[in-house]
Amino acid sequence: MSNVLKNIVRVGRVSSIDPERATVRVAFEDKSGLVSYDLPVLVQQTLKNKDYCMPDPGEHVVCLFLPNGIAQGFCLGAFYSATDTPPVSNAKKRHVSFEDGTTIEYDRETSTLTINTVGAVNITGATGDVIVNGISLVNHIHPESIGSATGKPQ
Secondary structure (H helix, E strand, C coil), X not given: CHHHHHCCEEEEEEEEEECCCCEEEEEEHHHCCEECCCEEECCCCCCCCCCCCCCXXXXXXXXXXXXXXXXXXXXEEECCCCCCCCCCCCCCEEEEECCCCCEEEEECCCCEEEEXXXXXXXXXXXXXXXXXXXXXXXXXXXXCCCCCCCCCCC
């Protein structure tokens, strides 16, 4: 019985990914590098709303297997370690850091969403407006100007 339980939850490193199928293969160092079959990666939603995020090759992950070996199971996700540390240490923040340095962070304490990107930002909508400091991008007016630069939006 203990051998069965010992093999149900396993820690390993992602050896390869299949982005189209959202699966990974995982190598288990404690089993001389034995590699799993393709394992589906758990995500938050897959039906009406869909979430997608794949672990990187080399990333430490936790896997859950059915009691019949490592042929059928799931990749539950990655975890932080002494070498791969959290990017923030504040329980009130939701933070995502990307490889290129881009970050997205929401602070529940201050109700502030911060996006820092090294690339372009594209926001597309059928209708809408952007309002900053009470000034509408769509409906603002400029003081009249005849032949010179306009004043600030009002």
